[in-house]
Amino acid sequence: MNSPFNRAVYTVNKLMLFACVSMYFGTGWSLVLFSFPVADKLTTANYYLQFVPQVTAATAFFKVMTCVMMVNAGILIIEEWRSHLKWFGIGVLLAIIIATALTIIYIFPYNEKMAAGITSETELKDLLSKWMRLNVIRVSLWTIQWLLVAIYFLFKMKNKTTAYAS
Numbered sequence: 733m734n735s736p737f738n739r740a741v742y743t744v745n746k747l748m749l750f751a752c753v754s755m756y757f758g759t760g761w762s763l764v765l766f767s768f769p770v771a772d773k774l775t776t777a778n779y780y781l782q783f784v785p786q787v788t789a790a791t792a793f794f795k796v797m798t799c800v801m802m803v804n805a806g807i808l809i810i811e812e813w814r815s816h817l818k819w820f821g822i823g824v825l826l827a828i829i830i831a832t833a834l835t836i837i838y839i840f841p842y843n844e845k846m847a848a849g850i851t852s853e854t855e856l857k858d859l860l861s862k863w864m865r866l867n868v869i870r871v872s873l874w875t876i877q878w879l880l881v882a883i884y885f886l887f888k889m890k891n892k893t894t895a896y897a898s
Contacts, residue, residue, distance in 0.1 A: 742811050749804035750881050752797050753824070756831075757878040759790070760871035771860050776851055779860075784847050791843070801828050808884075820884035824877050831873040839866050 774782060805828060808821035842863045850856045 742807070745804050745807045745811075746881075746885075749801060749808060749824070750885070752801045752804065753874070753877040753881050755797065756794075756874040760867070760874045763867060764871055768864055771864060772857075774856065774860065776853055776856055779846065779856060780849070787843050788847070791840075798828065798832055817884060817887060820880050820887075823880045827873050827877045827880070831870050831877070834866065834870055834873070839863065839870065842866070 802825065805821050805825035809818050809825065812818040812821055842859055845859060846863075850859065
């Protein structure tokens with residue numbers, strides 16, 4: 733069970749999970765720090781090109797990546813099942829599921845309305861405001877995912893360092 737091949741597979745799995753949570757973490761914080769501040773400049777005349785193509789492309793990419801993340805988190809849970817470190821994988825998986833549900837149930841309908849075309853400035857401002865609030869929650873969940881994986885790696889490094897010291 734602890735063969736060099738299995739260790740290599742588990743290592744690649746964890747690195748892939750860390751890469752994926754880092755993609756969400758970076759994308760989310762980029763949105764909050766760089767796109768949200770200019771949201772009040774968007775109008776019915778200019779929002780579409782600033783919003784719809786990017787969101788459409790991100791949605792297609794992240795659908796696949798989210799499935800990969802769920803598998804990665806599941807493998808991490810299996811790997812660590814007999815240790816307290818399984819809770820990091822369980823926490824990541826729960827955060828992925830909650831963020832995905834939030835996206836599908838609440839955020840996608842706003843994305844669809846914006847893709848369909850909005851002609852009222854009032855409706856656009858209201859919709860963007862709600863969309864941004866939901867995305868702050870989602871970015872918080874993505875941050876939790878990233879922190880859980882980062883802390884998991886810190887625990888693993890601490891355990892390796894302790895093992896070498898004894």
